[in-house]
Amino acid sequence: MHDNELYILDEREDTYRFDHLGETLKILRKHLGKTQREIADDLNCTPGYISNMETGRTALSTRVLSYYARKSGMTIDDILAGKTPGYDRSYADIQLQEAVTHLSYTKKKCLLDTIRLWKNAEAEEERLIRAELEKGEEE
Template identity: 40%
Template sequence: MKDLELGARIKELRIEKGLTQQQVADVLDVTPGYISNVENNRTAMSIHCLANYAKLIGITVDYLIGAQEEGYSSHALDAELVNEINKLSDDNKNKLLKVLKIINK
């Protein structure tokens, strides 16, 4: 993921998942205006909303906020990779494994 401010990261992930601001607002029990303000960095998302948003999108809060502590970013990336791999069928996991072996040569 590109190095973005939190609001832009939230928006990018929402769009990648094909969700509208209304759909996100409904799940988080907030208004679409609140989501718009968060995405445009006019307001900060509460910790409660961040946790629920991360769950909705299927990522960790760590990955969402992109903490920059030494080693932390790579740990968050590893968690995101595992999360995505777990969504794959066994057939696609085998295909991915073959690709990774080629990349690592």
């Protein structure tokens, strides 16, 4: 396996939310104001297939992903990441994606580790603040 292949597998694991994909499709369908039957008609499939995708019982095809991306104005990556239609990519999001694209696999892993450390430190700081507030209320 090459470094690029490792990166693709690792990125998917950290970024994409396959376990919530059906839920994301249901949110997108409702955002589009469509019923399962209307989506099925658009895709030339059965409403049962749409229902099974939304409940995670059936895998979906790239054609289905493309349909939802095109209709919602989102990217396939955004859908796979579990983002909903209200999510707006900021200029910083775009710049960050461009900067990370050119990093080596090792540097990308280091960046992910750093981000995880920041998130953990932030969660610990919030826990300490809550503990201090609770301690102040007891006194």
